[in-house]
Amino acid sequence: MNGDHQALALLLFSAFIAVTLAITTWVSRNRHGSAEEFYVGGRLFSPMENGFAIAGDYMSAASFLGISGLIALYGYDGMLYSVGFLVAWLVVLLLVAELVRNCGRFTLADVLAARMRERPVRIAAGTSSVTVCVLYLVAQMVGAGSLVALLLGGTSAAARSWTVVGVGALMVIYVSLGGMRATTWIQIVKAVLLMAGAIAMTVMVLMRFHGDFGRLLNSAAARSGQGMDFLAPGLRYGGDWTASLDFISLGLALVLGTAGLPHILSRFYTVPTARAARRSVVWSIGLIGSFYLMTIVLGFGAAAVVGTEEVRASNAAGNTAVPLLALDLGGGAGSTGGTVLFAVVAAVAFATILAVVAGITLASSASVAHDLYATLRSRGQSGRQPYGEVAVARVAAVCIGAVAIALGLLARDLNVAFLVGLAFAVAASANLPVLLYSLFWRNFTTRGAVWSVYGGLVPAVLLVVLSPVVSGSEQSLFPGVDFHVFPLENPGLVSIPLGFLAGWIGTVVSSEPPDPAKHAETEVRALTGAGAV
Amino acid sequence: MVEKQEDRDVAPVRLDDPWCDALASGWSDRDGTGAPAPERPLATGDGPTAGPSAGDIYLEVQRSEAFQEVRARYRRFVVPACAAFLVWYLAYVVAATTAPGLMARPVAGAVNVAMVAGLAQFLTTFLLTWAYARHARLRRDRAALDLRWDTQEMTRAVGR
Numbered sequence: 120m121n122g123d124h125q126a127l128a129l130l131l132f133s134a135f136i137a138v139t140l141a142i143t144t145w146v147s148r149n150r151h152g153s154a155e156e157f158y159v160g161g162r163l164f165s166p167m168e169n170g171f172a173i174a175g176d177y178m179s180a181a182s183f184l185g186i187s188g189l190i191a192l193y194g195y196d197g198m199l200y201s202v203g204f205l206v207a208w209l210v211v212l213l214l215v216a217e218l219v220r221n222c223g224r225f226t227l228a229d230v231l232a233a234r235m236r237e238r239p240v241r242i243a244a245g246t247s248s249v250t251v252c253v254l255y256l257v258a259q260m261v262g263a264g265s266l267v268a269l270l271l272g273g274t275s276a277a278a279r280s281w282t283v284v285g286v287g288a289l290m291v292i293y294v295s296l297g298g299m300r301a302t303t304w305i306q307i308v309k310a311v312l313l314m315a316g317a318i319a320m321t322v323m324v325l326m327r328f329h330g331d332f333g334r335l336l337n338s339a340a341a342r343s344g345q346g347m348d349f350l351a352p353g354l355r356y357g358g359d360w361t362a363s364l365d366f367i368s369l370g371l372a373l374v375l376g377t378a379g380l381p382h383i384l385s386r387f388y389t390v391p392t393a394r395a396a397r398r399s400v401v402w403s404i405g406l407i408g409s410f411y412l413m414t415i416v417l418g419f420g421a422a423a424v425v426g427t428e429e430v431r432a433s434n435a436a437g438n439t440a441v442p443l444l445a446l447d448l449g450g451g452a453g454s455t456g457g458t459v460l461f462a463v464v465a466a467v468a469f470a471t472i473l474a475v476v477a478g479i480t481l482a483s484s485a486s487v488a489h490d491l492y493a494t495l496r497s498r499g500q501s502g503r504q505p506y507g508e509v510a511v512a513r514v515a516a517v518c519i520g521a522v523a524i525a526l527g528l529l530a531r532d533l534n535v536a537f538l539v540g541l542a543f544a545v546a547a548s549a550n551l552p553v554l555l556y557s558l559f560w561r562n563f564t565t566r567g568a569v570w571s572v573y574g575g576l577v578p579a580v581l582l583v584v585l586s587p588v589v590s591g592s593e594q595s596l597f598p599g600v601d602f603h604v605f606p607l608e609n610p611g612l613v614s615i616p617l618g619f620l621a622g623w624i625g626t627v628v629s630s631e632p633p634d635p636a637k638h639a640e641t642e643v644r645a646l647t648g649a650g651a652v
Numbered sequence: 653m654v655e656k657q658e659d660r661d662v663a664p665v666r667l668d669d670p671w672c673d674a675l676a677s678g679w680s681d682r683d684g685t686g687a688p689a690p691e692r693p694l695a696t697g698d699g700p701t702a703g704p705s706a707g708d709i710y711l712e713v714q715r716s717e718a719f720q721e722v723r724a725r726y727r728r729f730v731v732p733a734c735a736a737f738l739v740w741y742l743a744y745v746v747a748a749t750t751a752p753g754l755m756a757r758p759v760a761g762a763v764n765v766a767m768v769a770g771l772a773q774f775l776t777t778f779l780l781t782w783a784y785a786r787h788a789r790l791r792r793d794r795a796a797l798d799l800r801w802d803t804q805e806m807t808r809a810v811g812r
Contacts, residue, residue, distance in 0.1 A: 195755075195770075202773045206741045206777055208777070209737050209777060213730045333760075340762065347758075347764075350756075350767060351752055351755055352748040352752050397788060398785070404777065404781045412774060639710040639714035640707060642723070643710045647797075647799040647800040648796065648800045649799065649800045649807070651800075
């Protein structure tokens, strides 16, 4: 990774930043400053645009570099991830997208508040949404720091800190100035870049092996040092029952968590109808599915072309597998083609991070302003609030950005790879049960809703604190101490059933009877779109 | 709004769609007297329980045959589909983590059972997406749009 890479990569980074800032300025040139405009871009995106934006929102740098890297290191076990990330979209398509679009306005809490007493459910859903966002955001920020430093060669602490600060500042600018419209266009641009980059590299890998996938697999197995074991599961998650249960737990969290991610839910409100929401999910499933199919080729390609040991030597987590593959496909280190491809991959990874963090920041600012602030302010006061909701949302975006930067800097040297899995687990345990119950269960009550959120959120966070990722092993957050009592790294296997159970118990012991009229309203609106905004 | 207007115009002649008749003779008939009917409770003003409030209208729509049919069509597709893909995915994950021997069995050349199962997950996801979108477009969208239009008319009449 010489100076040429760095210069070219920096040039492409700057070009992307310039283009996205131009987009932000352009879309906010004559905005109305309404909540409708800020949170959901006026609900005027087409299904195709929204489909690309959803794909751009969802495919993080962890999927682009991380999953291909895992495949390059562990072969088949890396592929298990991508299957979970894709199958999750069936839950979104079948159970959530259309119904949520019909029932809500901006956030998850809107759907619940349509049926329940507004104040407690808004606070509960807002809290869990912000928790999910912050967990996800910190993971992305720390990842961004180490990734950009890795790609640019400068692995010094200062370079990483400045990357975290820079990414945080940019995402705050996009979100607070451009709102949903700017965020969406950044995600669309990113999705197009990511798909184009992945397609180009996949074609080059397949050409290298004359279009023969079997030959690619055989070379990968041969160069991995594992032989045919490389193509079968077990290299990473095999072994004892804890490792198996841990992966099953993660798989469950991935599949059920996607439908509870606040930044994904808020995307369905950016299209005019439920039908458009469904069509945008169909678009995004097509894009995400083909992207993960390509990461399989890239991962095995990196093992076959670069070699597993070289990948591991460059970065123990495998994050440099795709950049190294790009260097090799372009003609090797020092060649023009290699330099250009490497810089393109680095720029795409950077664009990916920016688009994802912007989406999450926007979703969490909506939760803070629309759910938490509006509810807490309105106690005891009737009438207008002193500040407009959009102004609060902009300030919230700045504050969340500051918190994310601070946590990102604090956690800079810590192993935070578990945070993404945790964010999905919290989303699956706290957000999904309450969402499904209130859409489909006639007798669900306010107490059930509140218990369901906290009954998933608290165990998920608590179990992680008591798990080996925080204490008790070499790779822990705090390697010095040991207070772990829960054996799994991902809490999903326990906390997701607890979330559903708490919602059921809360409803059963509820003193207030369920309101059949409210249930009828939710059900009729969800399935027909009557009264949808 | 234009296409909704068209839907209403063609609704009576769509005889091939049996539940359309249910729509005509079902709940919409109870309000079939037209505009004056919903105004009655507002005029008497005996509080929210005296006449059809918005909640009553939603309850009435929920009980209507037309809505029951839309809901049944949605559930008849979604419930088995969800059960099927969740079981299939969990079986895949459990097999991959606990039965690597089975998954490593070769099928053709370098391709083994695990690779076939993984690619089959992608394929079934794409197929189910296509099937759901098609089912919703052909079997649910039209009826849901009609219901939406009628429900909004009724709720607007009670001043919501």
